[in-house]
Amino acid sequence: MRKYTYDYLIVGSGLFGSTFAQIMNGNGKKCLVIDKRGHTGGNIYTKEENDIKIHWYGAHIFHTDNEEVWHYINKFTKFNNYINSPLAYSEGKLYNLPFNMNTFNKLWNVNTPEEAKHKIQEQCSKYKDISQPANLEEQALKLCGDDIYYTFIKEYTEKQWGRPANQLPASIIKRIPFRLTYNNNYFNDPYQGIPKDGYTALTNNLLKDIHVQTYTNYFDNIPYxxxxxEKILFTGCIDEYFEYKFGRLDYRSLKFKHIYLDTDNYQGNAVINYNEAKYPFTRIIEHKHFEFGKQPSTIITKEYPQKYTPSDEPYYPINDEKNLKCFNKYKALAEKNSHVIFGGRLGQYAYFDMDDTIASAISLTQKELSI
Structure with a gap:
């Protein structure tokens, strides 16, 4: 007689939970997926309005150099050939990102890679005596010098994290990539694009033939x-699962303001960053450009970083020494509990790109199936 109704209860229908459920279901494991929101897909959810697919929780551009992940995800969606080429708005000018020859030409009026290289070296030279940067500001100045730091990094970073740059750990910026070519492709990965039918269709395909319950909060009926x-895959906050036994982990949260405009083209690009502190938002997204849309109207989203409170959605883990020490206590506790496994950005207290999320979920299924 079967002791449990399901082999796996999967808490959270985001990309990690959906991938895990799909693979385990394909291997004969009976799964139930629950989500406290009214939709599947977690933060990659897209909502279609006015024939435009809105990235409801911020821009998500799929990119990877992992052939296994690319092959896997293409079973469930087809991608367009969107190339991420964001812009940065500062003091009335638009600059190309990542930092490349187009950026340096506009910033310094240089034309050749040699001129740009010389200018970067000149800018960095005044900080050559900083051997061990004590904070993000010192690290960034040592890597890129004054112009790039003060134009593009300082105020944007302070908005994003809600702290002065000289109070942020240097580890946040390990390196600053400079490209001495006129190439505006933000990613180096060979595979890139947006699902043609949207991310909601992707997660629906992953969850096909699997029992899914939305508007269902695990914490409303834990004993049940x-x-x-037999096992629980928990993709929510690991500290919440353990009732904050060692204290709360810190996050940054986001607020999104979706605006419908009676114009066919608002900014001419999918993503424009607003680097200056006088703008409370970090970027404006115009969703139709992810899909080369020709609709007569448009929808934009302004993205506002904000302090995280328990009533907010956690987006970015704050991986400083204090929080990592706290997380490691939860991780050790989790490893003693054979009934539950943790996955995803909240369960593992890490910020993953989508391809890393899928790769991690695949790895976990392989581990579970080998037991």
Missing amino acids: FQSIA
């Missing part, structure tokens, strides 16, 4: 959910 499955 623990009783119906």
Whole structure:
């Protein structure tokens, strides 16, 4: 007689949970996926309005150099050939990102890679005596000098993290990539694009033939959910699962303001960053440009970083020494509990790109199936 109704209860229908559920279901494991939101897909959810697919929780551009991940995800969606080429707005001018020859030409009026290289070296030279940067500001200045730091990095970073740059750990900026070519492709990965039918269709395809319950919060009935499955995959906040036994982990949150405009083209690009502190938002997204849209109207989203409170959605883990020490206590506790496994950015307290999320979920399924 079967002791449990399900082999796996999967808490959270984001990309990690959906990938895990799809693979385990394909291997004969009975899964139930629950999500407290009213939709599947987690933060990659896209909502279609006015024939435009809105990235409801911020821009998501799929990119990878992992052939296994690319082959896997293409079973469930087809990608367009969108190339991410964001812009940065500062003091009335638009600059290309990542930092490349187009950026340097506009910033310094240099034309050749040699001129740009010389200018970068000249800018960095005044900080050559900083051997061990004590904070993000010192690290960035040592890597790029004054012009790039003060034009593009300082105020944007302070908005994003809600702290002065000289109070942020140097580890946030390990390196600053400079490209001495006139190439505006933000990613170096060979595979890149947006799902042609949107991310919601992708997660729906992953969850096909799997029992899914939305508007269902695990914490509303913990004893029941623990009783119906042999194992739980939990993709929510690991500290919440353990009732904040060692204290709360810190995050940054985001607020999104979606605006419908009666114009066919608002900014001419999918993503424009606003680097200056006088703008409370970090970027404006115009969704139709992800899909080369020709609709007569448009929809933009302004993205506002904000302090995280328990009533907000956590987006970015703050991986400083204090939080990592706290997380490691939760991780050790989790490893003693054979009934639950943790995955995803909240369960693992890490910010993953989408391809890393899928790769991690695939790896976990392989581990579970080998037991």
